[in-house]
Amino acid sequence: MLKLKGIAASQGIAIGRAYCLGEDEFSIPKRKISYEEISREIYRMEEALIDTRKEIVTIQDKISKELGFSEAKIFEAHLLVLEDRVLIEDVIKQIKSKKVNVEFAFSRSIKKYTDALLNFDDEYLKERAIDIKDIGKRVLRKLLKRDTDRIYNIKEKVIIVTHDLSPADTAVLPKDKIIGFATDIGGSTSHTAIIARTLGIPAVVGLDVLTKHTVCNEMLIVDGSEGVVVVRPLERTIKSYQKKLEQIRKIEEAIHVPRAFKPKTVDGKEVIVSANIELPEELPLIKHFGAEGVGLYRTEYIFLGRNKLPSEEEQFKAYFNVAKTLKPSSVIIRTMDVGGDKFLSRPEMPHEFTPFLGWRAIRFCLARPDIFKVQLRAILRASVEKNIQIMFPMISGISELREAKRLLDECRGELKKEGRYFDNDIKIGVMIEVPSAALTADALAKECDFFSIGTNDLIQYSLAVDRANEKVAYLYEPAHPAVLRLIKDVISSAHKNNIWVGMCGEMAGEIIFAFLLLGLGLDELSMPPPRIPKIKELIRKIRLSDAKDAASKVIDFSTSAEIERYLQDYLRNILKGDSRQLLGA
Amino acid sequence: MDKVEQEIVVNNIHGLHARPAALFVQIANKFDSAVQLEKDGDIVDGKSIIAVLSLGVTKGTRIKLMLEGDDANEAFMELRKFLEENNA
Numbered sequence: 190m191l192k193l194k195g196i197a198a199s200q201g202i203a204i205g206r207a208y209c210l211g212e213d214e215f216s217i218p219k220r221k222i223s224y225e226e227i228s229r230e231i232y233r234m235e236e237a238l239i240d241t242r243k244e245i246v247t248i249q250d251k252i253s254k255e256l257g258f259s260e261a262k263i264f265e266a267h268l269l270v271l272e273d274r275v276l277i278e279d280v281i282k283q284i285k286s287k288k289v290n291v292e293f294a295f296s297r298s299i300k301k302y303t304d305a306l307l308n309f310d311d312e313y314l315k316e317r318a319i320d321i322k323d324i325g326k327r328v329l330r331k332l333l334k335r336d337t338d339r340i341y342n343i344k345e346k347v348i349i350v351t352h353d354l355s356p357a358d359t360a361v362l363p364k365d366k367i368i369g370f371a372t373d374i375g376g377s378t379s380h381t382a383i384i385a386r387t388l389g390i391p392a393v394v395g396l397d398v399l400t401k402h403t404v405c406n407e408m409l410i411v412d413g414s415e416g417v418v419v420v421r422p423l424e425r426t427i428k429s430y431q432k433k434l435e436q437i438r439k440i441e442e443a444i445h446v447p448r449a450f451k452p453k454t455v456d457g458k459e460v461i462v463s464a465n466i467e468l469p470e471e472l473p474l475i476k477h478f479g480a481e482g483v484g485l486y487r488t489e490y491i492f493l494g495r496n497k498l499p500s501e502e503e504q505f506k507a508y509f510n511v512a513k514t515l516k517p518s519s520v521i522i523r524t525m526d527v528g529g530d531k532f533l534s535r536p537e538m539p540h541e542f543t544p545f546l547g548w549r550a551i552r553f554c555l556a557r558p559d560i561f562k563v564q565l566r567a568i569l570r571a572s573v574e575k576n577i578q579i580m581f582p583m584i585s586g587i588s589e590l591r592e593a594k595r596l597l598d599e600c601r602g603e604l605k606k607e608g609r610y611f612d613n614d615i616k617i618g619v620m621i622e623v624p625s626a627a628l629t630a631d632a633l634a635k636e637c638d639f640f641s642i643g644t645n646d647l648i649q650y651s652l653a654v655d656r657a658n659e660k661v662a663y664l665y666e667p668a669h670p671a672v673l674r675l676i677k678d679v680i681s682s683a684h685k686n687n688i689w690v691g692m693c694g695e696m697a698g699e700i701i702f703a704f705l706l707l708g709l710g711l712d713e714l715s716m717p718p719p720r721i722p723k724i725k726e727l728i729r730k731i732r733l734s735d736a737k738d739a740a741s742k743v744i745d746f747s748t749s750a751e752i753e754r755y756l757q758d759y760l761r762n763i764l765k766g767d768s769r770q771l772l773g774a
Numbered sequence: 775m776d777k778v779e780q781e782i783v784v785n786n787i788h789g790l791h792a793r794p795a796a797l798f799v800q801i802a803n804k805f806d807s808a809v810q811l812e813k814d815g816d817i818v819d820g821k822s823i824i825a826v827l828s829l830g831v832t833k834g835t836r837i838k839l840m841l842e843g844d845d846a847n848e849a850f851m852e853l854r855k856f857l858e859e860n861n862a
Binding site for chain 2: 265269270273274275302305306311317321
């Protein structure tokens with residue numbers, strides 16, 4: 190058993206088998222084995238060799254049919270490697286004498302012999318080294334059960350174990366097969382964390398060495414509340430976590446809110462609670478969790494993980510589908526936020542050392558109107574039901590907003606000329622996530638219809654913390670006094686100019702912060718769907734006057750620890766009975 | 775039990791690379807006798823493709839073929855024939 194500490198990224202507990210996703214090069218786990226495990230490891234190798242043999246014979250048959258018998262003969266050497274006694278004995282010797290797992294022993298032996306062949310100054314032998322490497326990879330793949338297609342055929346639900354999960358990876362994963370995420374790198378607002386929270390799947394990130402210690406298919410416990418992953422847990426550890434899981438279920442049932450209830454405080458303030466969504470699969474979750482529309486529809490998934498940009502028609506269909514499904518609720522579509530940690534799989538996106546300060550979001554879009562206008566036209570065309578609003582990310586000053594609006598006007602003109610329908614009064618919002626935008630919110634508010642505060646980025650830019658760097662992730666404090674002051678000013682600038690202001694950052698879905706934000710005057714809270722029932726329940730249990738009182742106090746505090754403690758205590762005092770459990774949720 | 779040892783010059787056009795090596799190993803494995811190859815003092819198992827390949831036997835290389843077992847003579851005849859023939 191091995192306990193690893195990482196960063197808690199998405200609450201909840203998952204108990205299940207590891208499913209290792211890797212790049213093409215294997216990260217081979219090295220693990221000490223006990224004397225009793227020796228025969229099991231040898232047996233696993235034999236099985237893997239037999240499976241690989243079958244695989245190669247199948248390929249050989251296929252080639253024999255397609256290209257002829259003599260071409261298929263190439264694989265004779267491959268097959269001999271699989272039953273090569275020198276190789277096999279070398280692996281067994283390592284397993285026995287060094288007490289290491291078979292994956293590690295096997296990869297070492299393969300490396301030893303391929304290196305020896307590569308040393309010859311002979312092209313022919315070098316090619317044979319590549320053959321042996323290829324065979325080695327096939328066997329390792331069997332041992333690590335790493336065939337990417339396999340995940341679609343598995344019956345059991347799994348925990349995804351990987352070094353890092355890119356947005357492109359996530360887009361192709363079958364979400365219904367995943368019960369947990371555990372990654373080597375990342376912080377609590379990295380892409381994996383956001384996806385996990387959106388889907389309500391427990392996740393721990395920033396585990397550093399997890400993939401080095403985990404063998405595919407092994408038992409794993411992911412504790413997304415404590416930020417702990419247990420590799421190869423003991424029977425009694427599994428039992429104790431199963432108990433915890435049961436408790437969590439009970440809490441969830443206790444705060445189960447009838448979906449249709451409007452979130453309204455005891456003293457009558459109605460609050461809009463909406464959902465952040467990223468993928469079309471999440472649409473059913475919106476009704477399920479009782480959200481009022483979508484406060485943030487991320488459109489990146491349409492652009493990621495592909496070689497060709499999506500056409501206007503394809504985008505139109507995607508946006509229209511969401512708008513039609515959710516009608517009459519409104520949908521705020523954020524234009525593409527590529528760059529940062531989300532890249533288009535295209536050569537156009539150059540490598541940047543500080544991508545979060547670089548060419549991304551609206552900056553990329555304004556530089557490439559040919560790409561941006563396709564999206565704007567698609568959004569406009571999808572707005573015929575009059576429930577779409579449009580939001581620009583990463584605005585850092587008024588001129589970017591003006592330029593974006595100018596391009597939108599151009600699209601309007603074009604569509605009009607083409608005789609196409611769209612919502613001529615479409616509302617335009619600015620995402621407030623750059624400190625310079627927050628500080629000049631009064632100017633921005635005069636030229637748009639709403640604000641949505643994106644706290645994930647606002648926090649990292651204000652506090653100069655790279656949220657994916659686990660070494661500094663501890664500095665990422667949502668309740669930092671600097672952040673709260675910015676939020677307060679943004680809200681007052683918005684209200685002075687008679688526009689509404691919401692929040693679509695992670696902060697909006699946290700109980701104590703939601704309470705604080707309402708007190709600061711926020712009109713809308715948008716969050717991952719699974720958070721919605723708890724936040725709605727909170728709203729129904731508090732008075733706006735209490736929230737205002739608490740907010741007016743903490744705004745003068747000097748540390749986030751004090752602020753959080755005060756809010757916790759305040760809520761504990763005003764919440765009664767069962768609803769106190771919200772504080773643990 | 776018979777024991778045969780003899781030096782042979784490999785005439786096979788690709789030496790003991792890939793397919794020739796694979797064929798050699800396949801022939802060696804047909805027999806019960808132990809098959810060993812020696813080149814410049816390195817002795818390897820002649821029934822292992824990896825070992826035979828890593829000996830780096832090119833055309834014209836002089837190697838020693840060493841066999842031991844009940845069918846050593848028979849095995850020797852076949853393996854020598856294979857090595858000396860220019861059959862790639």
